[in-house]
Amino acid sequence: MFFVSLIPIRPELPLGAPSERSDAARNRERLLQAARELVAEHGVDAITMDMLACRADVGKGTVFRRFGSRAGLMMTLLSDAEADFQRQFIFGPPPLGPGAPPLERLIAFGEARIKYVEEYGELARAAAEHSPQNRHDAPPVVLWHRHLEMLLREAGLDRDPWLLALSLGATLDPERMLHSLRIHGVAPERLAESWRELVTRLLKDC
Amino acid sequence: MFFVSLIPIRPELPLGAPSERSDAARNRERLLQAARELVAEHGVDAITMDMLACRADVGKGTVFRRFGSRAGLMMTLLSDAEADFQRQFIFGPPPLGPGAPPLERLIAFGEARIKYVEEYGELARAAAEHSPQNRHDAPPVVLWHRHLEMLLREAGLDRDPWLLALSLGATLDPERMLHSLRIHGVAPERLAESWRELVTRLLKDC
DNA sequence: ATATAAACCGGACCGTAGTCCGTTTAGAAC
DNA sequence: GTTCTAAACGGACTACGGTCCGGTTTATAT
Structure with missing residues (x-):
């Protein structure tokens, strides 16, 4: 089956995409996993961006570059x-x-x-x-x-x-x-x- | 004419009110006037609480005690x-x-x-x-x-x-x-x- | 006039979202 | 392997809402 991303919330490849660097990809995965864990543990409203950066072992700037x-x-x-x-x-x-x-x-x-x-x-x-x-x-x-x-x-x-x-x-x-x-x-x-x-x-x- | 405050947004006299101190009253008036001026000048979304405190010549704590x-x-x-x-x-x-x-x-x-x-x-x-x-x-x-x-x-x-x-x-x-x-x-x-x-x-x- | 207590005051302090910029690194070209 | 550059990184920094607490002022009782 072929899944179409209809209207992506966050278009990951803006159409002229010079494909993501490997460290960026690794950090994105780390961030997403950390975020899901934190949500599961503390609930959405309790998590902060610093918390997330810390848990993912990543700088704060990286978090904001990724998600805005x-x-x-x-x-x-x-x-x-x-x-x-x-x-x-x-x-x-x-x-x-x-x-x-x-x-x-x-x-x-x-x-x-x-x-x-x-x-x-x-x-x-x-x-x-x-x-x-x-x-x-x-x-x-x-x-x-x-x-x-x-x-x-x-x-x-x-x-x-x-x-x-x-x-x-x-x-x-x-x-x-x-x-x-x-x-x-x-x-x-x-x-x-x-x-x-x-x-x-x-x-x-x- | 007798104006009834139907459902006050902010009940000013909580019913057992030991009537407001004079300095408090003076600061409240100063704050309200400053707030209205700032809204008129810069628009609601641009004003900050520090700005208001400064304009009213009052400490920040006073602003928050007054309005919460x-x-x-x-x-x-x-x-x-x-x-x-x-x-x-x-x-x-x-x-x-x-x-x-x-x-x-x-x-x-x-x-x-x-x-x-x-x-x-x-x-x-x-x-x-x-x-x-x-x-x-x-x-x-x-x-x-x-x-x-x-x-x-x-x-x-x-x-x-x-x-x-x-x-x-x-x-x-x-x-x-x-x-x-x-x-x-x-x-x-x-x-x-x-x-x-x-x-x-x-x-x-x- | 003085003492006392409660209310009030101010501004240092905190937590959090978001920005900035000097440094590092991936990856391409040679 | 070396060099080069653009992308990514990280963490110090800012802005702002909100809290705290030691000092001050007001009102009242004496």
Whole structure:
């Protein structure tokens, strides 16, 4: 099977790539492994960039050259899960993938997103922190947005589906859902049920 | 006229208050004036707490004792506008205040919120930064949320209006709307139109 | 006027994200 | 193997939010 990296969070080979130097590659692996270990041990919110540099036996500058920022590191850690999620709603089986009616795909999209947040929510939140740009215009976010917009159009909602998709995206925002789940103790099923109610009502009579 | 501070952002007299010392009062005034000047001169995002302390001729510790945090400072700067907004949708004339049917009140609420963000968006965003707690559970946020929930109930939406209100609140989130307005250049009227479309569809046949 | 306690003050200090730049090293060319 | 250069490295440095604590000021009681 041939895996396409649909919209990579962090394009690793910017198209004219003079292939990575061996020490760089080695350090990247060390950093990623160290990062995963630290996340497993202390949780996303507790790890600092110095910690990571130390654990990977690497200078701080190296960490930042590799990932650009803390958010960039988190995006990199998320990229596999993210690519998988993208594959599912673009190429996967219905109702999440193509083939089902738009309403059902919308419902499935929300449900999948909720599961994603249950599993990777802390990472996703950290990947968007301290930067409205990352939060709203990161490539994966734009892709979800376009997907929602397309489904709305398919369902016959022609009045500014772009902005409406933004509203729906806001409902599925990781930080928001995580807050409901963790702080207010809302059950994931209840979130899903509310999402279903929301999109069902929206698409009625179109 | 007697102004009630409905849900103060920052309760200034915690009910058993041994009344503020005169030097404290003087410093508070100096700080607020300096803060407003700095915001006017450099914009919300550019001002730092050191800058403020320096401009107000006050120690840094004093700034933080007064406001608790950068977000706290911003809340204080917002509190007048916020109290006014609250008064309008609770006591003001219809359709924003009581007296109009729920759908019209919802529409008016969104429109008022958009105007608010146009005017105070940067402050509002800064007041919520770096703290999901502030962003989602600050007293004013809880109040808007309850208001939305009440209107949804009045309109006959009985399936988990609490969560549905959360979704609507997400649509009106200052950071999100500000991003649409400033970065994507969406016209306020278009935001308002989209909001109207959203709530109208949601409340149809209830 | 004086004593006393509580509230307040200031600025040194800390942790963390992010930058800078002199030094090292991989790898290509010869 | 030697030389050369661009890329990568590392860690000192900066900026900023936030904390701490010894000294000072205010208000009150006597």
